[in-house]
Amino acid sequence: MPFNSQRAERRTDALSKARIVEAAIQILDADGEGALTFRALATRLATGSGAIYWHVADRQALLAAAADHIIAGVMSEVTMRSKPQDAIRTIALGAFDAIYAHPWIGAQLSGDPWQHAVLRIMESIGRQVQLLGMPEAALFNATTALMNCVLGVAAQHAAAARLPRNTERSAHLTAIAEGWALLDPLEYSFVRRLAAQLPGHDDREQFLAGVNLVLAGIQSIWF
Structure with missing residues (x-):
């Protein structure tokens, strides 16, 4: 398997749906529903939106x-x-x-x-x-x-x-x-x-x- 594919796979595994949901709840509790965007979520999780869409x-x-x-x-x-x-x-x-x-x-x-x-x-x-x-x-x-x-x-x-x-x-x-x-x-x-x-x-x-x-x-x- 190419190195880049291995790295992407490890990153996706590390970014679990549970982590995404927990980060979303933190945003929702702090700033309300309007503040929850995939961009804000990606920033909080220090990842790209594509990795989030993999799970949600x-x-x-x-x-x-x-x-x-x-x-x-x-x-x-x-x-x-x-x-x-x-x-x-x-x-x-x-x-x-x-x-x-x-x-x-x-x-x-x-x-x-x-x-x-x-x-x-x-x-x-x-x-x-x-x-x-x-x-x-x-x-x-x-x-x-x-x-x-x-x-x-x-x-x-x-x-x-x-x-x-x-x-x-x-x-x-x-x-x-x-x-x-x-x-x-x-x-x-x-x-x-x-x-x-x-x-x-x-x-x-x-x-x-x-x-x-x-x-x-x-x-x-x-x-």
Whole structure:
């Protein structure tokens, strides 16, 4: 084999897909989705774009692989509980915390609900729903209802991630609440009532409340 071919082969082997994904996550966490380009990635890895394309087909595949890496780690570390209901809460909160820590994941999960990262969450939740002893015909609706909680918060964080990076959450929510308070009291009486609660609400607490409501509904309908 020619010397140049041997050197290229060794370089490709050294530049594993795992290294590429880890470097992509570092860029995404530091500067957001817009900063992830193959040129930026090649610079960080001190290699050429061609070596990256050897392992990853395109940018979307790289984003999916990065999200899957994070979610796979979360699902492997989730501590299973003695009761399926508690396990579901733990899984859901694990996904929430991952999305909160890596805001770019929100856009990735909500943009492609059939990717591996989403299926990992569905598999983990679905196994616990199954342990509840639900009838086979109810498994799909029950599991997807819970998944909608996860994907809903993913969409919320995706929207928040699109705000300017220097936007402060409390000030942003306060401005929205002030707008709600100015709405027509006859047409939006309920929205105006919630305005005072918006700025100081806890996202994690709100998310868990939604999961608990779905779990309560599942148990009241099928048990």
